[in-house]
Amino acid sequence: MTKVTDIKKINVEHVTIHSSKDFSAVKSKLEGTIPRIDDGIFTLLRYRESGRALQELEALPALSIFGFRDHGAVLQVAGLKRQSIQYDIGNPLTASKMTRHALSAGLYAPIRVLLREDSDGVTFEYDRPLTTFGQFANPQVDEVAQKLDQDLLAALENAAS
Template sequence: MTTARKLELVHLTTCFDVDFELYVSRLEKLLGRFDSTVMSDLKDPLDAVRRIEDMRGAHDLMLFGMQNHGALFAIDGVHRNAIRFHIGNPLIAHEMAREDIRAGLYAPLTVLVYQYEKGVRIDYDKPSSQFAQFENQKIDEVAQALDLKLRELLEDAARTP
């Protein structure tokens, strides 16, 4: 059986007057790094939580991975600066997934950073709008906090010296 329903999604675009490479470098420095080996050794849950906490960067977030989305334009013989970031925190994801396993569909978050004529643009779907479909107050609260964490992270990368 397959079901379908329409969801209301809030898509955000933020622009900063900053060099693309500089912004990406700052963003990477602010983010912690997720080490997936922690997931293969969960015999001691408290140790796993501690190890994940140690991976956190600014605003409690970490980098799960990056994709050079701009490289696709080489097909057209054009160079574009665009990177897709996968950003999140397994402990935050776990907090929501405990309430509804389907929350895992949106964790980690996806953020596209790309160059445009006056600097960088960042596009992403507001976390609280993605998770709202589960109609769970606890998930909504966590997702709203995630909205703020992500927005502050992206703003910090634009102003960090």
């Protein structure tokens, strides 16, 4: 059996958005403006109710929070007290518009966004969708990624303000 490993170098733009507000205010504003996704959509898809699922997906806002992980809590094992939450933010319909043209785009959907507080203050960080999805060199994927890029930047800037 032959193993073939391809490794490709890509350029990714990393975005950092600073906020003058405190961590809890930014977190609350983000979670108040970007809703959690209703897992019922995935149940519909699991049971092959694609027509109903599509109706639900079309009614979703541009962005939803799929999940989150409290990285600050994990740092307690190192004796550190920090506030840091990683969010998965995206839209299943948007993802399907990219993965139908490049299935590997599923590696980056939803987008990971880090909200953190440290000596620099409160910031959001993420890798810009247009550059991460750009590696697939597909015009249809790029078009969707550009819109996702704009929506994500606007939502995070709004939460940070």
